[in-house]
Amino acid sequence: MTGNPEHTALWPAPSASGPVDATVTVPGSKSVTNRGLVLAALAAEPGWLRRPLRSRDTLLMAEALRAMGVGIEETVSSATAGGDGGEAWRIIPAGLHGPATVDVGNAGTVMRFLPPVAALADGPVRFDGDPRSYERPLHGVIDALRALGARIDDDGRGALPLTVHGGGALDGGSVEIDASSSSQFVSALLLSAPRFNQGVEVRHVGAALPSLPHIRMTVDMLRSAGARVDTPEAGGEPNVWRVTPSALLGRDLVVEPDLSNAQPFLAAALVTGGRVTVPDWPERTTQPGDALRQIFTEMGGSCELTDAGLTFTGSGRIHGIDVDLSEVGELTPGIAAVAALADSESVLRGVAHLRLHETDRLAALTKEINGLGGDVTETEDGLHIRPRPLHGGVFHTYDDHRLATAAAIIGLAVEGVRVENVATTAKTLPDFPDLWSGMLGTSAVAPARRA
Template sequence: MTDSTAQPDLWPAPTAPGAVEATVTVPGSKSVTNRALVLAAHSTEPGWVRRPLRSRDTVLMADALRTMGVQIDETVNPSGGEAWRIIPAGLHGPATIDVGNAGTVMRFLPPVAALADGEVRFVGDARAYERPLHGVIGALRKLGARIDDEGRGSLPLTVHGAGSLSGGSVEVDASASSQFVSALLLSAPRFNKGLELRHTGGALPSVPHIRMTVDMLRIAGAKVDAPQDGGTRNVWRVAPSALLGRDLTVDPDLSNAGPFLAAALITGGRVTIPGWPRRTTQAGDALPGIFTRMGGSYELTDRGLTLTGGGRINGITIDLHEVGELAPVIAAVAALAEEPSELSGIAHLRLHETDRLAALAAELNGLGGDVTETEDGLRIRPRPLHGGVFHTYEDHRLATAAAVLGLAVKDVLVENVATTAKTLPDFPQLWTAMLDEAAGDGPASVGPGRG
């Protein structure tokens, strides 16, 4: 086994000392924060985003909007948390935007740049250049934008903003990413003719994220006709309109709650996530039901959502097409179950921060597991696991999945756990604080700035 002292980028994932009993305050949703920033930038008056997630992806989004002229003032209220005041301005270039490896930034902002006055250049991490953008690029061209990508359908690229965009009707194959749809919808109220968007490809992944986009557009004052309301299947219509500045408070990131809820399931303990909304379009809202099928139980009260482990982990056969971002943590739990599992409907995960299906299979098998890739998912047969290095491929959800495995498997060394800062800042501290209390006499209360 690799010596962690010789490789400082390896984090020893702590093993649970017993049943976890904790309350964990999870930071705000990345998906909501970045959508809120884009909508506020398009508004006709200032707005507030309260309790935003401050992570690599959201800072990249905020910095990119500032580069195009939007004013974002950050304040901290000791009693109410952080708040960002967004003051819209005329979008302009020239600008160079670093998207990192953030799908929301690389896909949501080219339509914004098309509405700017001037040239906007998009660059990013090496992996970002491999991720598909053809749906957004092709649609914007049909709607009147001028984009130079040298035929790649990916980064790097330059948008030659003309200060406005005609808009109108367009067809998009969004089977590679639902973000193609959300990207166009978020800027559609600013298009001269609005937008009629028709998805023409195969099964549309991550539909809850599109529902989130529609809901947030309506909160900002947009008029949207969407399939979720009984409209035409795979067709969205957005009328041209002025967006209003809003005061929005960001809910906790429910997908990032997954590893902590998994800790309760795996250790037979109990974990509470305060602030769990009773109504939400976040993909993570599926976790309580999934983990109940895998042997837990949950209760949603005014205090939050509490998941309790039942002392046994069941295997699961499940289609995760609409909530694919949950697959890594579910795969980690399934590797510790008492029966086989099959996760399907997630072929699109091969195009995420890394090829998540290949990565999960390789890393779980490297610890002694028996995982096989299928055409659209993973087949997981539980085996006794052993310690070793779990490579994360600069993917935050691979890193948190490795931490989940470490609860029950000694000597798991997580490569580059710092990649969790993409959406979950201070994850190692949150994780160890939760487990430190499990070794003590009472329940932990863990959150940013605590422990």
């Protein structure tokens, strides 16, 4: 997916002429959509995903499951009394089979969640993807699956491309992994574990686990589908998760808005001293993006959660912050962008693992913000940001959706920021330029401005 061709080169990031005042409906959560697809594909009966995210990452997941024999029917329904209108996907489980080929793009959830599913298929499943996907860590999933009885050909790379030779079943059992580079290694094994003959016991060994809310999301969704999961939070051993073999239920799941994708719009309220409402913000959620309520409040705003959604209001001042983002690393680019516009220094800690994401996010943020006149220094596990007067220029995205939205945030306050390949936002946030311009009350593509 490349989105609107007008957005594939240099996109002039619109500057705000005053405080924003808007309601922005954010599409569904990528993390929930892709976990929901996997669990529905492994269920014993059909299920529904309502209001799923339709983006590059989720469409890659759906196509991969179809390639292995799962039926996914897409419908659009009108709202009914007590019901939800809009898009709905009906997932019809079937016998998983190969031969099949899976294009993972550069989606961590696809490249990590589906090899365990492929191990349950009858036949070979080949995984390939974008060039950057070859560089992203996958050894935790590969090594664990081999220890649990799967046969995988990766030519010793511990990375893509690879072939999983599914045998129709997998023994499962106990396995140790080092998931310090990605919590998705743990989620990948847990999601398919109810279908393993012995279930699974996953024991993390190594440095601290990043992005724990995403593992909690996996556990909550497994339990909602009928699985029994023992976790450290429930009195179990530290860093150990156990899933008992069982049949999974077909669910009727309404996907929450993607709270991490709400970040740039909330940031717009903070940066401009305005107000933005995001409808349907859940009262309780495992999404890491919910942490924005506290983080952005500490940086100078205020928020109110009502039946209408979350309303965030900026104060006209942006304060620096010293914060550990180890559990919510995906929020780092947007926080860094806001911090570059603050009135005092910021220290973002606990995110060394971001060097292994869609791009090396720490190096990219440092280079691009400094290229606009900023003063950002990489630390061992994060960024030190000293606000400086910024100027216009080209902000490169490295095919990373969160770099593109970070650039748009800076562009609100800095004239002449041009974003290279803003279309990469289609990975998780389709139509971002239109949503952004709609929030500002401007046209989607503005004339180029002089840097």
